[in-house]
Amino acid sequence: LKRRSPVFKTSEQHQSNKPKASLGGERVFGLHPVLLALRARKRILYELHVDERKLSKAGRLEQSPLLLQILDLAKEQELPVSGCPQNLLHQWCGREVHQGVCLDVSQLPVQQGETLMGCFDKSDVGEDAGRPLWLFMDRIQDPMNFGAVLRSSCYFGVQKVFIPGKDSCRLSPTVSKASSGALELMDLYILNTPEKFMTEMKMKGWWIVGTSSFYDSTRQASHSGSSKLTWDLPPPDKPVLLIVGNEGQGIQPELSTLCDSVLCVAPAGQDGPIGSLNVSVATGIVLHHLSLARRP
Structure with a gap:
Protein backbone atom coordinates (compact mmCIF):
# COMPACT_ATOMS: atom_id res chain seq x y z
CA LEU A 1 0.00 0.00 0.00
CA LYS A 2 1.24 3.47 -0.82
CA ARG A 3 1.37 5.96 2.02
CA ARG A 4 -0.58 9.12 1.28
CA SER A 5 0.71 12.28 2.89
CA PRO A 6 -1.42 15.20 4.05
CA VAL A 7 -1.50 18.28 1.89
CA PHE A 8 0.99 20.82 3.18
CA LYS A 9 2.06 24.36 2.48
CA THR A 10 5.62 25.09 1.39
CA SER A 11 7.86 27.90 2.56
CA GLU A 12 6.92 29.85 -0.58
CA GLN A 13 3.45 30.16 0.89
CA HIS A 14 4.83 31.76 4.04
CA GLN A 15 4.80 35.49 3.39
CA SER A 16 7.93 36.12 5.48
CA ASN A 17 10.48 34.37 7.63
CA LYS A 18 9.54 36.45 10.64
CA PRO A 19 8.17 34.51 13.63
CA LYS A 20 4.41 34.64 13.88
CA ALA A 21 2.37 34.26 17.03
CA SER A 22 1.23 30.73 17.79
CA LEU A 23 -2.44 30.29 16.96
CA GLY A 24 -3.09 28.58 20.27
CA GLY A 25 -0.57 30.33 22.47
CA GLU A 26 2.19 27.71 22.50
CA ARG A 27 4.31 25.58 20.18
CA VAL A 28 5.19 22.07 21.30
CA PHE A 29 8.37 20.91 19.57
CA GLY A 30 10.36 17.71 19.17
CA LEU A 31 9.31 14.35 17.75
CA HIS A 32 8.17 12.66 20.98
CA PRO A 33 6.33 15.67 22.48
CA VAL A 34 4.51 16.37 19.21
CA LEU A 35 3.59 12.71 18.72
CA LEU A 36 2.28 12.34 22.27
CA ALA A 37 0.40 15.65 22.12
CA LEU A 38 -1.36 14.36 19.00
CA ARG A 39 -2.16 11.06 20.70
CA ALA A 40 -3.30 12.49 24.03
CA ARG A 41 -5.36 15.35 22.54
CA LYS A 42 -5.49 17.17 25.86
CA ARG A 43 -4.74 20.42 24.06
CA ILE A 44 -6.57 22.09 21.21
CA LEU A 45 -4.48 21.40 18.09
CA TYR A 46 -4.16 24.08 15.41
CA GLU A 47 -1.36 23.44 12.89
CA LEU A 48 1.67 21.19 12.43
CA HIS A 49 4.90 22.67 11.02
CA VAL A 50 7.53 20.39 9.48
CA ASP A 51 11.04 21.21 8.25
CA GLU A 52 10.62 21.46 4.47
CA ARG A 53 13.85 19.50 3.93
CA LYS A 54 12.06 16.45 5.28
CA LEU A 55 9.46 16.76 2.55
CA SER A 56 10.18 16.44 -1.18
CA LYS A 57 8.46 18.51 -3.85
CA ALA A 58 6.15 15.57 -4.41
CA GLY A 59 5.25 15.51 -0.73
CA ARG A 60 6.95 12.18 0.00
CA LEU A 61 8.58 11.75 3.37
CA GLU A 62 12.00 10.79 4.55
CA GLN A 63 11.87 7.44 6.28
CA SER A 64 11.58 8.66 9.88
CA PRO A 65 9.15 6.33 11.72
CA LEU A 66 8.19 8.93 14.31
CA LEU A 67 7.61 11.58 11.65
CA LEU A 68 5.50 9.15 9.64
CA GLN A 69 3.37 8.49 12.73
CA ILE A 70 3.03 12.22 13.36
CA LEU A 71 1.83 12.94 9.82
CA ASP A 72 -0.53 9.97 9.87
CA LEU A 73 -2.13 11.33 13.04
CA ALA A 74 -2.28 14.83 11.56
CA LYS A 75 -4.10 13.45 8.54
CA GLU A 76 -6.52 11.42 10.68
CA GLN A 77 -7.32 14.53 12.72
CA GLU A 78 -7.55 16.76 9.61
CA LEU A 79 -4.87 19.01 11.03
CA PRO A 80 -3.27 21.58 8.69
CA VAL A 81 0.38 20.75 7.93
CA SER A 82 2.93 23.21 6.56
CA GLY A 83 6.50 22.78 5.36
CA CYS A 84 8.74 25.63 6.49
CA PRO A 85 12.44 26.54 6.49
CA GLN A 86 14.66 25.33 9.30
CA ASN A 87 15.61 28.87 10.33
CA LEU A 88 11.94 29.69 10.84
CA LEU A 89 11.54 26.66 13.10
CA HIS A 90 14.62 27.81 15.03
CA GLN A 91 13.00 31.19 15.61
CA TRP A 92 9.63 29.78 16.55
CA CYS A 93 11.13 27.29 19.02
CA GLY A 94 13.62 29.66 20.62
CA ARG A 95 16.51 27.76 19.01
CA GLU A 96 15.70 24.68 21.10
CA VAL A 97 16.28 21.22 19.60
CA HIS A 98 13.01 20.85 17.67
CA GLN A 99 13.97 17.86 15.45
CA GLY A 100 12.21 19.46 12.49
CA VAL A 101 8.67 19.58 13.89
CA CYS A 102 6.55 21.90 15.99
CA LEU A 103 2.86 21.98 16.73
CA ASP A 104 0.64 25.02 17.33
CA VAL A 105 -1.48 24.19 20.37
CA SER A 106 -3.46 25.67 23.22
CA GLN A 107 -1.95 25.73 26.68
CA LEU A 108 -2.16 22.45 28.56
CA PRO A 109 -5.29 22.27 30.74
CA VAL A 110 -4.49 21.48 34.37
Missing part, protein backbone atom coordinates in the same frame (compact mmCIF):
# COMPACT_ATOMS: atom_id res chain seq x y z
CA GLN A 111 -7.00 20.30 36.95
CA GLN A 112 -7.42 21.59 40.50
CA GLY A 113 -6.10 19.02 42.95
CA GLU A 114 -8.55 20.03 45.67
CA THR A 115 -11.33 18.44 43.61
CA LEU A 116 -9.87 15.07 44.65
CA MET A 117 -10.33 15.73 48.36
CA GLY A 118 -12.78 13.20 49.74
CA CYS A 119 -11.69 10.64 47.12
CA PHE A 120 -8.67 9.20 48.91
CA ASP A 121 -10.12 5.80 49.77
CA LYS A 122 -8.55 2.93 47.85
CA SER A 123 -11.81 2.30 46.02
CA ASP A 124 -11.77 5.86 44.66
CA VAL A 125 -8.29 6.27 43.22
CA GLY A 126 -8.49 4.42 39.92
CA GLU A 127 -7.40 1.19 38.31
CA ASP A 128 -4.33 0.78 40.54
CA ALA A 129 -6.49 1.25 43.62
CA GLY A 130 -4.56 -1.28 45.70
CA ARG A 131 -1.17 0.42 45.32
CA PRO A 132 -1.58 4.01 44.12
CA LEU A 133 1.60 6.08 43.82
CA TRP A 134 1.26 9.85 43.43
CA LEU A 135 3.92 12.57 43.30
CA PHE A 136 4.07 16.17 44.55
CA MET A 137 6.77 18.41 43.08
CA ASP A 138 7.37 21.10 45.68
CA ARG A 139 8.42 24.33 43.91
CA ILE A 140 10.79 22.79 41.34
CA GLN A 141 12.03 25.71 39.24
CA ASP A 142 14.25 24.42 36.45
CA PRO A 143 12.32 23.28 33.35
CA MET A 144 14.86 20.58 32.53
CA ASN A 145 14.59 19.14 36.06
CA PHE A 146 10.82 19.45 35.96
CA GLY A 147 10.60 17.62 32.65
CA ALA A 148 13.03 14.90 33.70
CA VAL A 149 11.01 14.23 36.89
CA LEU A 150 7.85 13.91 34.77
CA ARG A 151 9.61 11.48 32.44
CA SER A 152 10.70 9.26 35.35
CA SER A 153 7.21 9.49 36.87
CA CYS A 154 5.61 8.30 33.65
CA TYR A 155 8.19 5.53 33.26
CA PHE A 156 7.66 4.18 36.78
CA GLY A 157 3.87 4.31 36.68
CA VAL A 158 3.04 7.32 38.85
CA GLN A 159 -0.69 7.86 38.38
CA LYS A 160 -1.02 11.53 39.34
CA VAL A 161 1.39 14.46 39.64
CA PHE A 162 0.75 17.57 41.73
CA ILE A 163 2.41 20.98 41.71
CA PRO A 164 1.85 24.00 43.97
CA GLY A 165 -0.27 26.88 42.74
CA LYS A 166 2.69 29.27 42.92
CA ASP A 167 6.49 29.23 42.88
CA SER A 168 6.67 26.34 40.42
CA CYS A 169 8.11 26.00 36.94
CA ARG A 170 5.76 26.94 34.10
CA LEU A 171 4.36 24.03 32.08
CA SER A 172 6.16 25.18 28.96
CA PRO A 173 7.06 23.48 25.66
CA THR A 174 10.62 23.23 27.03
CA VAL A 175 9.26 21.12 29.91
CA SER A 176 7.41 18.93 27.42
CA LYS A 177 10.62 18.40 25.42
CA ALA A 178 12.67 17.66 28.57
CA SER A 179 10.03 15.12 29.61
CA SER A 180 10.18 13.41 26.19
CA GLY A 181 6.47 14.17 25.91
CA ALA A 182 5.45 12.80 29.32
CA LEU A 183 3.94 16.20 30.13
CA GLU A 184 1.34 15.53 27.43
CA LEU A 185 0.30 12.23 29.06
CA MET A 186 0.45 12.66 32.83
CA ASP A 187 -2.58 13.48 34.98
CA LEU A 188 -1.42 16.82 36.34
CA TYR A 189 -3.02 18.83 39.15
CA ILE A 190 -2.42 22.19 40.84
CA LEU A 191 -2.63 22.30 44.65
CA ASN A 192 -3.33 25.65 46.28
CA THR A 193 -3.56 24.14 49.78
CA PRO A 194 -1.04 21.26 49.79
CA GLU A 195 -0.82 21.07 53.59
CA LYS A 196 -4.59 20.63 53.95
CA PHE A 197 -4.65 18.19 51.05
CA MET A 198 -1.94 15.97 52.55
CA THR A 199 -3.43 16.11 56.04
CA GLU A 200 -6.64 14.63 54.67
CA MET A 201 -4.65 12.00 52.78
CA LYS A 202 -3.01 10.89 56.03
CA MET A 203 -6.40 10.64 57.72
CA LYS A 204 -7.48 8.28 54.93
CA GLY A 205 -4.47 6.00 55.42
CA TRP A 206 -2.05 7.36 52.84
CA TRP A 207 1.69 7.19 53.54
CA ILE A 208 3.46 10.49 52.90
CA VAL A 209 7.07 9.99 51.81
CA GLY A 210 9.55 12.86 51.80
CA THR A 211 12.98 13.03 50.21
CA SER A 212 16.16 14.56 51.56
CA SER A 213 19.75 15.09 50.45
CA PHE A 214 20.85 14.70 54.10
CA TYR A 215 22.43 11.31 54.76
CA ASP A 216 22.37 9.81 58.26
CA SER A 217 24.45 6.63 58.38
CA THR A 218 23.02 5.65 61.77
CA ARG A 219 19.57 5.17 60.24
CA GLN A 220 20.71 3.46 57.05
CA ALA A 221 18.25 0.92 55.67
CA SER A 222 20.01 -1.83 53.75
CA HIS A 223 18.68 -2.27 50.26
CA SER A 224 19.74 -4.37 47.29
CA GLY A 225 21.72 -2.73 44.51
CA SER A 226 24.61 -0.32 44.38
CA SER A 227 22.67 2.51 46.02
CA LYS A 228 20.93 2.45 49.38
CA LEU A 229 17.77 4.14 50.49
CA THR A 230 18.16 5.49 53.99
CA TRP A 231 15.45 5.60 56.61
CA ASP A 232 12.13 3.82 56.17
CA LEU A 233 10.45 2.53 53.02
CA PRO A 234 6.64 2.69 53.21
CA PRO A 235 4.61 -0.50 53.73
CA PRO A 236 4.12 -2.05 50.28
CA ASP A 237 0.33 -2.18 50.59
CA LYS A 238 -0.09 1.51 51.50
CA PRO A 239 -1.18 4.20 49.03
CA VAL A 240 1.81 6.57 48.74
CA LEU A 241 2.35 10.24 48.00
CA LEU A 242 6.02 11.01 47.30
CA ILE A 243 7.23 14.60 47.79
CA VAL A 244 10.33 15.88 46.01
CA GLY A 245 11.58 19.32 46.94
CA ASN A 246 12.96 22.51 45.49
CA GLU A 247 16.48 22.35 44.03
CA GLY A 248 17.96 24.64 46.68
CA GLN A 249 15.62 24.57 49.66
CA GLY A 250 14.18 21.08 49.57
CA ILE A 251 10.70 20.39 50.94
CA GLN A 252 8.80 23.14 52.76
CA PRO A 253 8.98 22.64 56.57
CA GLU A 254 5.19 22.52 56.95
CA LEU A 255 5.09 19.61 54.49
CA SER A 256 8.13 17.86 55.98
CA THR A 257 6.30 17.55 59.30
CA LEU A 258 3.57 15.54 57.56
CA CYS A 259 5.98 12.91 56.20
CA ASP A 260 5.68 9.40 57.61
CA SER A 261 9.15 8.57 56.31
CA VAL A 262 11.99 10.29 54.51
CA LEU A 263 14.08 8.68 51.80
CA CYS A 264 17.63 9.54 50.83
CA VAL A 265 20.00 8.11 48.23
CA ALA A 266 23.22 7.33 50.06
CA PRO A 267 26.54 8.50 48.59
CA ALA A 268 29.44 6.17 47.92
CA GLY A 269 31.49 7.88 50.63
CA GLN A 270 30.88 10.22 53.53
CA ASP A 271 33.08 13.12 52.40
CA GLY A 272 32.85 13.18 48.62
CA PRO A 273 33.19 16.40 46.62
CA ILE A 274 29.55 16.25 45.44
CA GLY A 275 27.08 16.66 48.27
CA SER A 276 23.84 15.64 46.57
CA LEU A 277 22.21 14.39 43.40
CA ASN A 278 20.21 16.44 40.93
CA VAL A 279 16.54 16.30 41.95
CA SER A 280 15.52 14.50 38.76
CA VAL A 281 18.20 11.82 39.18
CA ALA A 282 17.32 11.29 42.85
CA THR A 283 13.61 11.08 42.00
CA GLY A 284 14.26 8.42 39.38
CA ILE A 285 16.24 6.30 41.85
CA VAL A 286 13.62 6.66 44.59
CA LEU A 287 10.76 5.81 42.22
CA HIS A 288 12.67 2.76 41.01
CA HIS A 289 13.07 1.44 44.57
CA LEU A 290 9.46 2.25 45.45
CA SER A 291 8.15 0.47 42.37
CA LEU A 292 10.26 -2.62 43.12
CA ALA A 293 9.10 -2.73 46.74
CA ARG A 294 5.45 -2.39 45.76
CA ARG A 295 5.25 -5.09 43.12
CA PRO A 296 2.72 -7.83 44.00
